[in-house]
Every structure is written in C-alpha cells, then in structure tokens.
Amino acid sequence: MSRIPPITLHRALHAVWKAPRGPGALSAVNHSVVGRRFIITAFVFFAIGGLLAMLIRAQLARPENPFLGADAYNQIFTMHGTVMMFLFAIPLIEGVALYLLPKILGARDLAFPRLSAFGYWCYLFGGTIILASMLMGVAPDSGWFMYTPLSSSTYTPGVNADVWLLGVTFVEISAICAAVEIVVTILKVRTAGMSLTRMPLMAWYLLVTAGMMLLAFPPLILGSVLLELERAFDWPFFDPERGGASLLWQHLFWLFGHPEVYIIFLPAAGAVTTLIPVFARTKIVGYGWIVAAIISLAFLSFGLWVHHMFTVGIPHLALAFFSAASMLVAVPTAIQVFAWTATLMRGRPQMSLPMLYLMGFFSVFILGGLTGVMLALVPFNWQAHDTHFVVAHLHYVLIGGFVFPMLAATSYWLPLMTGRMPVFSVSRSAFWLIFLGFHGTFLIMHFTGLLGMPRRVFTYEGGLGWDAPNLISSIGSFVMAAGFALFVVDIVLQLRFGRRFRRNPWGGTGLDWAMPAPAPSYNFASLPLVTSRDPLEDNPRLGADIAAGKGYLAGAPRAEMETLCVDMVSGEPDHVLLLPKNDYTPFLMAGGLAVFFVLFLFSAYAFSLVGVVIAAVFGWRWLWSLGARTDPEPLDAGHGLVLPVHYAARSAPTILGLKYFLAANAAFFGSLIFGYLFLWTTAPDWPPPDILDIDLLRLATLAAGLAGAGVLARLARRANDKGDARWRMLALAGSALASLLTLAGLGALALLNAPSPVSHAYGAITMAVIGYAGLHVLLGVLFTAYALARHLFGYVSAVRSADMRGAEIWQAYTAITALAGLALIVLMPGAFG
Amino acid sequence: MSGRERPVRAHDLFWLVAGFSVWAGGFSALYGLHAIGCRAGWDEMDFVSLSVNRWALTGVYLAHITAGAALYLPLRAIAGRWQGESARTMRQVAVALTLAALASTIWSGAPVLVLEGCI
Structure with missing residues (x-):
C-alpha cells in the first residue's frame, strides 16, 4: 500500500498526463480534452442552429412575409435540421460519453485516445465544410433528409447537395470512431471489480447507444456514397428513368433516421437515470428491468423506419408491420418512465437545478411520446403527414427527450469540469424561460398542423386560420432563445463567480464524484476496487483513499500512461493498458481526409486521391507506433497483482475494436445488399x-x-x-x-x-x-x-x-x-x- | 450445488441479444418476403383457398415464433447454472429479453394473419 503523499502522486501523474498548450494542443488525445472539445463545439453549432431557427420563426410570424425569399428559406431550414441533428445532437452525445466514461468506469482514459481525437477533427472539419457553404450561399437546400429526386442533379444542379452528402459523411466517420471507442471502453477499460452488473446505468445506456450507432450510421453513409456517385458520375441508383428508385434513398435514410431518434434519446435517458436517484436520495428502482428495456428499445427502433414513409405507397400489409412495431416501442420506453417515477416515489426528491430540468423533461417528453403513438397509427399519419403537427411532435420528442435532459446533465456535471457551483437564481430563470418558451412555440404548433399548414413552406396566405398560431409560435421561440442565452450567461457566471467546492457537491454515489474538481488530467491517482454499484456510498472516504494511492496502479512509477483492462463480465483485471502520448497523427490524418472531401466537392476527383494517400500514410504511421520489438515483462499493478501489458494480452482492446469496426462495415454491406434486392423487386424497368x-x-x-x-x-x-x-x-x-x-x-x-x-x-x-x-x-x-x-x-x-x-x-x-x-x-x- | 455452476462469461452475453435477433430476423424476413412475393405474383396464385403469399408469410411468421420460443428452454438450463455476483441480474435480464422478444415477434408479425395482398 502506497504511503506517498497525494500531492506528490498528483505531480508525478500530471507530469505524464498533462495536455500540451499552444500549437501542441493539436496533438492532445486525453479524453477530457477531446470530450470538452466535442461538447463546446457541439454547443457552438447549437447556437448557430438556434439562430437559424429564429430566422425561420421570424419568416413565419406573419403571412406573406417578405423577410426571406424561398431560396434562402430552403437553405436555412435545411441547415437548421442538419446542424441540430448531425453537428449538435450526436456530437454532444459523443462528447459527453468521451468525457464521462473513464470517470464513471474508474479508468484514466479511453481504450483508443487517438481514435477519439481523430474523430473530433473529422467532426470539426466536416462541420466547417457544411457551415462554410452557408456563408458562400451554397448551403444544402433539399431538407435535412435530402430526398431524391429533389436532391438529384436534375433538380439540385449546384454543389448544395454535395456539401451535405460529403460533409455529413465526413462527420459520420467521427460517429463510427466514437461508437467503437465507447463500446470497447465500456467492455474492457473499467476499474477492478466493476462487473457488468455493477456498472452505472449510464454506461449501459452508452453501450447500447454506441452499438446502435455502429449499425444505424452505415446505411446513411451508403446512401450518401450512392447519391454522390449518381451526382458526380451519373450512376443512376435513384433515377426511375434508368431503373433506379427514389424510394431507395428514403429507405436508406430512415434505416438510419429512426434509430437515430433513439440514439439521441438513450444517452439523455441515461442522464435522467443517473440524476434521479441522486436528487431523490435513494437507489434506482429496477436496474435489471431498465437494462432489459434499453436493449429492447435498441432492437425495436430498427423496425420503425417505414413509419416515416407511410404515405409513399407501400402495401398495407408492410405498413401494418411497421405500425405494430411503432406501437410496441412505447412499452420499453414506458418501463423506464415507470422506473424513474417509482424511484421518485421511493425517495425524497429535492428540487435542485438539475431536477428542475428533469421535471421539464418529463412533461415535454411524455407529450411527445403520446403524439408519437398517434403518428404510429397509419390513418392518422396520412392526415397529419408533412404538416406542422409532425414538426411539433418531433420537437417535443427531441427537445423533451434530449435537450432538457442534457441541460440537466450539464448543470449536474459542469461543476466537475469547473470546480464551481452554478449561480442558482440565474439558472432557474433560464429554465423557466426555456420551458415556457418551448410550450409557447410548439404546443400550439400541433393545432397549426391540424389546421392543415404544411411543413417546409416559406410563406402562407393570410386568413387560413394559421396567422395567430404562427405568431404565437414565433413569440414563444424568441422567449425560448432568451432562455438559452441566459443559460450561457449562467455558465459564464459560474466560471467566474460560482462557489468553489472540493468534492461531490450533489452527494452522488458513483466514481465520477470520487475525484477532485476540476477533474485532473489522469482522473484517478490510483484505481479503486469496486464492490457495489454505489462505491461512494460504501466508502465516503473513497476519494481520499484514491488520491492517497491506496488503489491499483498508484501514481506513474514507470512514467507511462497506464490504466486497467478487465474481464468483460466479471470486472476482474486481466492486463494493463499502456496509453499513447500526445500525437499529431490524428490531426494530420483527418487533415488528409479533409483534403479529399474538399477536392471532391470541387469535382477534382483525381486530385482528391492525394488526400486519401495522405490519410493512408498517417494511418500506417499510427498503426506502426503500436506494440514493441521485444516480449514485455508483466507489470506490478499493486496489492500483489501482476498483469501483462496489453500488447502481450490476447483480450487486448485493439482486436475487439477491429471487430466492432467490421460490425459497422457489415451493416454497410448489408445495406448495399438490401439496395440491390430492393431495386430488383421494386424499381421500374427490371x-x-x-x-x-x-x-x-x-x-x-x-x-x-x-x-x-x-x-x-x-x-x-x-x-x-x-x-x-x-x-x-x-x-x-x-x-x-x-x-x-x-x-x-x-x-x-x-x-x-x-x-x-x-x-x-x-x-x-x-x-x-x-x-x-x-x-x-x-x-x-x-x-x-x-x-x-x-x-x-x-x-x-x-x-x-x-x-x-x-x-x-x-x-x-x-x-x-x-x-x-x-x-x-x-x-x-x-x-x- | 450440482457442481455444474459457473460464473457468467463473455459468450453468455449472447443471451441478451438472442431473442431480439430472432425478432429482427423474422421482421426482416417478413418484409423482404412480402416484397419478393408481390414481385413474383404469389398473391395471385392460390393454394388451398389462400394465396401462396399468405402461406409463405404465415410459415415464416410461425417459424420465427417457434424459434423465439425454443430459445427459452436452453436459456433456462444455461442461466440456471450461472453463479456469482452477476448471475442474478444477468439471468433476470436474459429471461426478460427473451420473453419480450417472443411477445414482440408475435405482435409485430400478426398482421400476416389478417391482412392480404400487395395493395
């Protein structure tokens, strides 16, 4: 057992783990740095998406409004959806997962830190390409789902659609990398004793979400590749005059698009499941039932995609399969809601700031879920399809099921990043503005839709009964925007004036609060032995014990970045993972891909291969840096535990990572086969x-x-x-x-x-x-x-x-x-x- | 103890996804077979007072229900031998998922029993 003073351990560890500053920051691979970058960048995109939403609402505030023309409006609503879905929601999930996972699992970093860093640069470069197109007036303008034939070269001859197809594909590389990272980290990189059934439920949620990402994103990537091949080289996958089928695009898009809703919802639900017991001062009710519900939800969410296509002329029997599955998915969702409600009933809820946002989540998300069941019914769906009712529904689901819980999560975990508590009066005002503004905007929008107002129209005639509801929605949206602005003000105030604290301000029982705040670069000075789901409840002094080096791998005696890898199920340590130091390779490799995508966008197809070569060279260099030329000696992990190094262990994360990449690849291949069979059985002229x-x-x-x-x-x-x-x-x-x-x-x-x-x-x-x-x-x-x-x-x-x-x-x-x-x-x- | 007890191992995680994999297979097979049958004109070919399409879809539906139900027996035997800290929760989750998947297979494929054709 170590007797080294905590400050000495801290200095030794920080010297090894600290992130570089200045230009060297481009080489940073530490999960806290990369996670923070993802989160901050996602919130910047959220602000941009929000500004676009305000432009939309300004335009629709009154009939025949000359504020925006049709072309500008098309670009703005397309960019609003694209930014919110691809550049805000998914990257925010990735950022939260990358930042939090090692902290809640008792690890010092992720399984593949360079992969996360590579993913971040792909996200940043891809998002920048999409955003730059807006500044140049050539932003995507065919809707965030890019339906063909509108997005085909016949009807969108400029580069607008290419920007979307290439930019989103670039960003999705990042999502696949993050998904592999998350799955392997959760399965392998945990602290000693943390069995699967002792894992925090947040880790289960993220594990299932990442698994879904591996299977859901490839159909979209395939669809984007095929449509880009059609636009660039005239291969007619979606052209009905040459044996193609426009509906193939819809299938590929929604094969991604519906699971995507749950990919966004599940991590947010994970935050809800984490926060409710903390603020109800009790344990979560139904751990096992929640795990079963998450896995059921993940599977069922892949059987719903056609409910976005109920009006396209698919035979009734096929519609009935998807209608039945759409109703079924409400069951596992309800199990979670019942578990949360039961937990609240069993405990003594405290209306702290995060809890306030959770109450907002309950009221908004349940309404969104109910309108979702309405839309799952084919006859109602036919009536409401492509009206503002659907817009209202999806915002209730996405803002209710994602934004409110993420605001709660931000309020809860931000002190871990800043070491300071929120300034409560400001944050409560922000909540009420967001909550009331949200309902002001979207509650009445259901009626606007039921009155017949279609989506994606840049203006409307007066006297159709749409004038007043639209004006109310627009006023509500500006109130909501003021609330979000106040939320940002609150963060600034927290950083500047928030009360400092040392450890665990909310009374959490997980390992994330067993570290000082702000969280140090290495997370844990030593890695604890976990014997239950609530380690801080078992030992309230656990944080001090960890800092004093009483766990495994205390300090950095070998000047290496070390963490434990465990058996997937039992959590017994099986080897030591040596993590890579800061490295420019991920940045340069992503830069190579950026060269490829940009040159392809400018139709310089042959030259674009230069980017692929650059990426391949750095990819080779990356792989070459792994391993060693001699068989390594086992390492002393402390407490009498001697473990092999990862590159001498058969269950090392690298091979597991490759297998999960291939799972995503198999989903891509399966989608291609689906496309082949779909065209054979459905397309004209076959x-x-x-x-x-x-x-x-x-x-x-x-x-x-x-x-x-x-x-x-x-x-x-x-x-x-x-x-x-x-x-x-x-x-x-x-x-x-x-x-x-x-x-x-x-x-x-x-x-x-x-x-x-x-x-x-x-x-x-x-x-x-x-x-x-x-x-x-x-x-x-x-x-x-x-x-x-x-x-x-x-x-x-x-x-x-x-x-x-x-x-x-x-x-x-x-x-x-x-x-x-x-x-x-x-x-x-x-x-x- | 019978002496056959053992801890939960990584390959036992298969039981968390087995039931819903059968559901996914059945769902995909019904949707795909329906499209193929419509393309091949099976809905216009009759066999014992029902269309060939209906027979094929009902057969696939029942086969997947049988497969989903059949998973339960080996699961009971295998999960019954699990011991250790994770055993109870893993058993509960595996059984709940297998039964939920069976119910889902019955529910989501049931339209083949009442709806007809390719319109």
Whole structure:
C-alpha cells in the first residue's frame, strides 16, 4: 500500500498526463480534452442552429412575409435540421460519453485516445465544410433528409447537395470512431471489480447507444456514397428513368433516421437515470428491468423506419408491420418512465437545478411520446403527414427527450469540469424561460398542423386560420432563445463567480464524484476496487483513499500512461493498458481526409486521391507506433497483482475494436445488399437489358483467390501461435499474393464483363458490389503487407500477435463478404431474370 | 450445488441479444418476403383457398415464433447454472429479453394473419 503523499502522486501523474498548450494542443488525445472539445463545439453549432431557427420563426410570424425569399428559406431550414441533428445532437452525445466514461468506469482514459481525437477533427472539419457553404450561399437546400429526386442533379444542379452528402459523411466517420471507442471502453477499460452488473446505468445506456450507432450510421453513409456517385458520375441508383428508385434513398435514410431518434434519446435517458436517484436520495428502482428495456428499445427502433414513409405507397400489409412495431416501442420506453417515477416515489426528491430540468423533461417528453403513438397509427399519419403537427411532435420528442435532459446533465456535471457551483437564481430563470418558451412555440404548433399548414413552406396566405398560431409560435421561440442565452450567461457566471467546492457537491454515489474538481488530467491517482454499484456510498472516504494511492496502479512509477483492462463480465483485471502520448497523427490524418472531401466537392476527383494517400500514410504511421520489438515483462499493478501489458494480452482492446469496426462495415454491406434486392423487386424497368457476363471458370478462380487469401492468413496466425516464423512469413506472403491476384481478377470483371454503370441502375449497383469487394481485397493486400513488414522488423511474436490476428480477421471478413456479393450478382439474374 | 455452476462469461452475453435477433430476423424476413412475393405474383396464385403469399408469410411468421420460443428452454438450463455476483441480474435480464422478444415477434408479425395482398 502506497504511503506517498497525494500531492506528490498528483505531480508525478500530471507530469505524464498533462495536455500540451499552444500549437501542441493539436496533438492532445486525453479524453477530457477531446470530450470538452466535442461538447463546446457541439454547443457552438447549437447556437448557430438556434439562430437559424429564429430566422425561420421570424419568416413565419406573419403571412406573406417578405423577410426571406424561398431560396434562402430552403437553405436555412435545411441547415437548421442538419446542424441540430448531425453537428449538435450526436456530437454532444459523443462528447459527453468521451468525457464521462473513464470517470464513471474508474479508468484514466479511453481504450483508443487517438481514435477519439481523430474523430473530433473529422467532426470539426466536416462541420466547417457544411457551415462554410452557408456563408458562400451554397448551403444544402433539399431538407435535412435530402430526398431524391429533389436532391438529384436534375433538380439540385449546384454543389448544395454535395456539401451535405460529403460533409455529413465526413462527420459520420467521427460517429463510427466514437461508437467503437465507447463500446470497447465500456467492455474492457473499467476499474477492478466493476462487473457488468455493477456498472452505472449510464454506461449501459452508452453501450447500447454506441452499438446502435455502429449499425444505424452505415446505411446513411451508403446512401450518401450512392447519391454522390449518381451526382458526380451519373450512376443512376435513384433515377426511375434508368431503373433506379427514389424510394431507395428514403429507405436508406430512415434505416438510419429512426434509430437515430433513439440514439439521441438513450444517452439523455441515461442522464435522467443517473440524476434521479441522486436528487431523490435513494437507489434506482429496477436496474435489471431498465437494462432489459434499453436493449429492447435498441432492437425495436430498427423496425420503425417505414413509419416515416407511410404515405409513399407501400402495401398495407408492410405498413401494418411497421405500425405494430411503432406501437410496441412505447412499452420499453414506458418501463423506464415507470422506473424513474417509482424511484421518485421511493425517495425524497429535492428540487435542485438539475431536477428542475428533469421535471421539464418529463412533461415535454411524455407529450411527445403520446403524439408519437398517434403518428404510429397509419390513418392518422396520412392526415397529419408533412404538416406542422409532425414538426411539433418531433420537437417535443427531441427537445423533451434530449435537450432538457442534457441541460440537466450539464448543470449536474459542469461543476466537475469547473470546480464551481452554478449561480442558482440565474439558472432557474433560464429554465423557466426555456420551458415556457418551448410550450409557447410548439404546443400550439400541433393545432397549426391540424389546421392543415404544411411543413417546409416559406410563406402562407393570410386568413387560413394559421396567422395567430404562427405568431404565437414565433413569440414563444424568441422567449425560448432568451432562455438559452441566459443559460450561457449562467455558465459564464459560474466560471467566474460560482462557489468553489472540493468534492461531490450533489452527494452522488458513483466514481465520477470520487475525484477532485476540476477533474485532473489522469482522473484517478490510483484505481479503486469496486464492490457495489454505489462505491461512494460504501466508502465516503473513497476519494481520499484514491488520491492517497491506496488503489491499483498508484501514481506513474514507470512514467507511462497506464490504466486497467478487465474481464468483460466479471470486472476482474486481466492486463494493463499502456496509453499513447500526445500525437499529431490524428490531426494530420483527418487533415488528409479533409483534403479529399474538399477536392471532391470541387469535382477534382483525381486530385482528391492525394488526400486519401495522405490519410493512408498517417494511418500506417499510427498503426506502426503500436506494440514493441521485444516480449514485455508483466507489470506490478499493486496489492500483489501482476498483469501483462496489453500488447502481450490476447483480450487486448485493439482486436475487439477491429471487430466492432467490421460490425459497422457489415451493416454497410448489408445495406448495399438490401439496395440491390430492393431495386430488383421494386424499381421500374427490371430485369435490365444487359446482364453481367461471367463464365464459371473465372468465377471459380475469383472464389478460390478470396478463400485462399483468407485461409493463408489463418495459417499464418496459427504458425505464429506455434512460434514458427518461417511459415508465418510464407503464409502471409501467400495471402498477400492471393489478394493481389484476386484484385486483378475483380478489376478485369469490372472493366471487361460488367454492364455500364451509367445506362441502368443494375449496372450501377452491380459495379458498387464489385467495388466493395475490390476495395476490401485491396485493403487486404495492405493488411497482409503491413503484418509482413511488422514480422520483418521484429514486432511480431507468439506473444505479440495482434498484427497477425488483425490480418486474419480482415482477410476472413473480406472472403465472406466478397463471396456473398459475387454470389448475389451472379445468382440473382438467374433467379429473377 | 450440482457442481455444474459457473460464473457468467463473455459468450453468455449472447443471451441478451438472442431473442431480439430472432425478432429482427423474422421482421426482416417478413418484409423482404412480402416484397419478393408481390414481385413474383404469389398473391395471385392460390393454394388451398389462400394465396401462396399468405402461406409463405404465415410459415415464416410461425417459424420465427417457434424459434423465439425454443430459445427459452436452453436459456433456462444455461442461466440456471450461472453463479456469482452477476448471475442474478444477468439471468433476470436474459429471461426478460427473451420473453419480450417472443411477445414482440408475435405482435409485430400478426398482421400476416389478417391482412392480404400487395395493395
């Protein structure tokens, strides 16, 4: 047990963990820094989105208002939705998760700090591209959901839609990175003894949310890629005159779009679940039921997407499936509401500031949920579709289910960042302005919609009964905006005049309050042993014990950034994770991607590949910096615990991270297959005039190449496990060669046998499937070449096997998906032609 | 103790998603098969007084209900052997999710029993 004074431990740890200042800040990878950057940037975008909303309400305040023209209005309402959804809500969730997770899990940082930093730069650069377009007057103007054919080049010939497609895709890279980071961190990077069932419920919420992000974002990314291919190269995926289908876009968009609502809601609900027991002075009721409800909600939310498309002409039976699922999703939501209510009833609620926002959440979100059940009913939906009733509903759900809880969460956790308490009189006034302004804006908007006012119209005639409700909504929106402004004032006052405190001002029982405030760069001077869900209740002196180095990995005796990795379920420590120091690589790699996206936007397609090369070079450098050239000695973690270093542990986060990336990739591939089948079964002018012409021998050769590359990579890994360096090298080289030959075969198939991707959607989607396979085979060449290089430079051994296992997993994934893709494009014409 | 008790392991997390994976498979299969059947004209082919489309969809529906129900038996046996700190909560969550998924499969696919056709 350490006897070192806490201040000495603090100085030693801070010297290792501190974030650089000045230009060096670009290299910062610490989760607190990156999380704060996400949160602050998201709130800046929120302010911009709010200003756009005020312009919308100013325009609609009275009939035939000349304030904004149709073109400007289209850009403004599109940007309002885009900014709020893609640049505020999701990044705020990511920022909160990245900032909080290590603190509530008892860790010093995330599993992949550089990945989070890379994600932040992608978000910032992508968001800046979208925002810059508004300043140049070429902002997206087809609605935040970019429906085709309005967003196709025929009706949107400028770059407006390209800005959205490329900018949002760039930002979504960030979301996928954050999702992998969150899942792996929660499953592996926790403190000792924190089993899955001792985890704070917030971690369960974030785990499920991140899992949903991995599966929900790829359909949108695929849709954006396909639409950009159509706009840039005339591949007609969505053009009905050439065998495409506009509805394919709607399907891909809402496959993302509806789970997205729950991706936004669940972390906010996690905050509600965290805060209610604290302010009710009791424990949460129904821990297990809440976990079951979250997982149910996640699955069910993927069966609702067509309820955004009830009026497009889908057969009644299919509508009934989605209507039934839409009603069903209310059940797990209600279970959570009952658990929260029961907790409040069991405890002694205190109406502190965060609690005030939670009460706002209850009243607003439940109303939004009820109108959601109304809209789940097909006959009502047909009447209310595309009216202001839907606008009112979605704002009740999103502001009620996300903004109010996040304001509560901000009030609750901001003192952890600042070390100061809020100035209460100002913050209470801010709440009431937001709450009353919100209802003033959106309650009456339900009636505006029921009176027949459609969405997305820049003006309306007087005398239709819409004048007064619109004016009231506009006045309400300005009151709400004043409330948000006051909220910002409150934060400034808190930073300047807020009362200082040392620890745990709210009486929380989680590890996030077992550290001094503001939270230090390393979070915990030593990592505690957790024996219940409420460690601070078990030991109110836990914070002092941690600071005194009485836990594991006390201080920084090796001058390394260390944290524990545990068994996924039991929370028993199984290795020590050595974290990377500050590094410019994530910034430079994201910069390379920015070059690609910007040049592509300006139609410099060939030159844009320079950006890809830059990103690939820094990606290689990033990977190369992992691991070591010798087998590491186990480390003393304290209290008699000796653990291996992560790159000598079989359950290290790296391979788990790769698997979750591939899960997202599989969702992308599944969406592509869905698109192929959708076009075959639904689009006009199918079967196509020209069919893929491939002989059996060539097909067998391609299949053998794919399977061979996979099998050889597996043999290489097995040889490595046995310490057989010669066979390891030979099998790896064989796998690389097989991939190279397969790549050539796929290239020949695309160039010589596949029908033109321009003349019919069949050719386009077939080429997309071949392209997917080809890209993965190319990356397989790089993966195996990388593993070969690591072998040659001594980074690989039977103990240090991550490179070999990575290559094996990639080649296996490539073989399975490419073979499935080839089977589809060869067999479908025979089955349905 | 029977001697077969064991702690909850990582692969047991499968039981948290198994039931709803069956639900998701059934939901996707019904939606996809309906589109394929309509495209292939199965709704206009009759077999024993019902359309081929209705037979196919009902078959898929019942198969998924059977699969969802069948999960419960091995889950009871396996979860019954879990022991240790996480066992009780994990068992509760796994059983609740499996049964909730079965109810969801019955509810969301039920329209195949009452609605017809491709209109």
